[in-house]
Amino acid sequence: MSESPALYLPTDWRDFVSLTKPRVMSLVIFTGLCGLLAAPGYIHPLVGFVAVLCIAMGAGGAAALNQWWEADIDAGMKRTAGRPIPGGRMRRTDARDFGIALSVASVGLMGVAVSWLAAAILAVSIVYYAVVYTIWLKPRTPQNIVIGGGAGAFPPMIGWIAVTHDITLMPVLLFAIIFFWTPPHFWALALFVQTDYAKVGIPMMPVVKGEASTRRQIIAYAVLLLPIAAAPWFIGGTGAVYGAVAMLLSLAFIALSVPVALRRAGPGDAMKPEKRLFAFSVLYLFALFAALVADRAIYGQGVFA
Ligand code: HEM
Numbered sequence: 553m554s555e556s557p558a559l560y561l562p563t564d565w566r567d568f569v570s571l572t573k574p575r576v577m578s579l580v581i582f583t584g585l586c587g588l589l590a591a592p593g594y595i596h597p598l599v600g601f602v603a604v605l606c607i608a609m610g611a612g613g614a615a616a617l618n619q620w621w622e623a624d625i626d627a628g629m630k631r632t633a634g635r636p637i638p639g640g641r642m643r644r645t646d647a648r649d650f651g652i653a654l655s656v657a658s659v660g661l662m663g664v665a666v667s668w669l670a671a672a673i674l675a676v677s678i679v680y681y682a683v684v685y686t687i688w689l690k691p692r693t694p695q696n697i698v699i700g701g702g703a704g705a706f707p708p709m710i711g712w713i714a715v716t717h718d719i720t721l722m723p724v725l726l727f728a729i730i731f732f733w734t735p736p737h738f739w740a741l742a743l744f745v746q747t748d749y750a751k752v753g754i755p756m757m758p759v760v761k762g763e764a765s766t767r768r769q770i771i772a773y774a775v776l777l778l779p780i781a782a783a784p785w786f787i788g789g790t791g792a793v794y795g796a797v798a799m800l801l802s803l804a805f806i807a808l809s810v811p812v813a814l815r816r817a818g819p820g821d822a823m824k825p826e827k828r829l830f831a832f833s834v835l836y837l838f839a840l841f842a843a844l845v846a847d848r849a850i851y852g853q854g855v856f857a
Pocket residue numbers: 573575576577578579580583631696697700701703704705730734737738741834837
């Protein structure tokens with residue numbers, strides 16, 4: 553890694569905000585909040601707020617460390633070239649220090665104010681994203697998303713454990729939902745930005761195994777996602793409201809994966825099937841976790857009991 557140029561534009565506070573990838577992390581934080589609200593037990597609202605704040609700080613800190621490490625790669629891709637470090641608005645070391653400070657503070661605060669088990673899992677997820685995924689897996693294997701995607705699956709588990717202080721089947725299932733959701737979420741996007749990843753030598757699935765294989769794998773994960781998303785209902789962990797929403801959303805996810813797998817863009821189709829699937833993937837997770845909380849509220853379960 554090289555230290556970047558000597559001349560910098562001044563760093564604005566907004567650059568620090570954008571370093572935390574706020575748009576992506578909004579869903580990470582939302583799933584963490586929903587895990588917390590769906591968990592059985594009582595949590596003082598202030599402690600609950602601190603727990604979600606810690607998830608936000610940890611996720612943002614890990615995102616900053618990801619950009620500290622990947623500044624050269626980001627500089628080579630159109631989508632990421634304008635980020636604070638490659639854009640010349642932030643010193644690499646500032647991003648590193650900011651990322652470390654946020655990460656350490658988030659784990660410490662979670663441990664002291666909420667739960668040391670939740671803090672330990674938060675620490676694991678930060679290391680998983682910033683080190684295991686970013687430094688180790690991403691530049692090495694096309695399975696980077698599959699294995700590394702686990703990092704983004706921890707937040708609802710952390711939220712749940714902040715309430716229960718215990719690892720049970722439900723938080724593991726919430727982890728599994730995001731774990732199986734991540735490959736179609738990201739590969740749909742990678743199909744329309746793949747030339748960029750190839751340019752900077754990142755072995756994303758479409759670059760290494762080709763488009764056809766990636767398209768087949770997208771639908772395979774979409775199909776697997778249906779029973780996993782419905783599992784909290786099958787095991788009696790939720791009511792039928794969640795079950796029905798999970799089935800409907802997952803069927804829609806499969807339906808939108810079909811044209812991606814068959815590589816079919818209708819004539820005059822302004823939005824390519826991959827783009828549509830990517831956009832729906834974000835809506836899917838927001839709606840699924842919202843349904844989980846709504847279900848617990850309707851049936852008087854979780855923190856609503
Ligand atoms: C290894 C796993 C993942 C990869 C590689 C990935 C990659 C990406 C990329 C490249 C984008 C395009 C926007 C951008 O450049 O920031 C994106 C968007 C997004 N991702 Fe992911 N993602 C992953 C996991 C997740 C997880 C776990 C969540 C949340 C639970 C998530 C939520 C989002 C959201 C909400 C957007 C849309 C942001 C917007 O509207 O601009 N992603 N993702």
